[in-house]
Amino acid sequence: MVYLVFLTLVRLFGARILTGVTSADAVVVTMFGAVAGRVIIGHPPTLAAGLIGLVTLVLMEAAFGAVESTFKGRRTFGVPPTVVLAKGRPLPVACRRTHTSEADLRAAIRQSGAAGFDQVECVILESSGRLSVIRRGQEVDAGLLTGVLGAEHVISRGQGGSRQHVRADPDASHQ
Known part of the structure; x- marks a missing residue:
């Protein structure tokens, strides 16, 4: 679910949200990652929860990469130049x-x-x-x-x- 929210935010605010070049942009992206990570692995964080969170993210990335490689996926998720x-x-x-x-x-x-x-x-x-x-x-x-x-x-x-x-x-x- 966190992955879908993140993709939606990037789609709404454009790819520029990920290309932060100022220190303030870097802080925002880091904090965003920290909040998302905390939600994914829960409280208190454990090694097992962390590994499950990482594997889940990698699998989600692979799945969305496969969907995005299709014509309909590019039109839905892709951001054209x-x-x-x-x-x-x-x-x-x-x-x-x-x-x-x-x-x-x-x-x-x-x-x-x-x-x-x-x-x-x-x-x-x-x-x-x-x-x-x-x-x-x-x-x-x-x-x-x-x-x-x-x-x-x-x-x-x-x-x-x-x-x-x-x-x-x-x-x-x-x-």
Whole structure:
């Protein structure tokens, strides 16, 4: 039951909840794990209860992994990658839906080595919760954006084939 609640919370709040990078985020994730662990093994904790709790978690992970590997499971439990910035501009609806702040975007852009928003073609929030930055001036394989929510903000119409490339042009007009 604890496992299902945890999966539901991650689904509701997005994969970003697991990618805590600040000390406060680390404390929250640690406390969440401690509370869940206490519930799983009960009071007072014993070695046997701990082993049963660990085996149960591993079996639940295996079961959900098997379910998620099916098409219907991916649609139900999977979090699709999402474009949160396109053509150098944040996409407010996508940012709200994925709980991605402008500070998150600035940090990802800095980490990519870009000097500003205008040097970025797009930023994608991956299923893992990490932010991928594609800089302008690079060839982008349109197939790379297959299954990415908001890919239409990056790829022009008629460029959806997996073998076509999109030139991330710094002089392209903003929509």
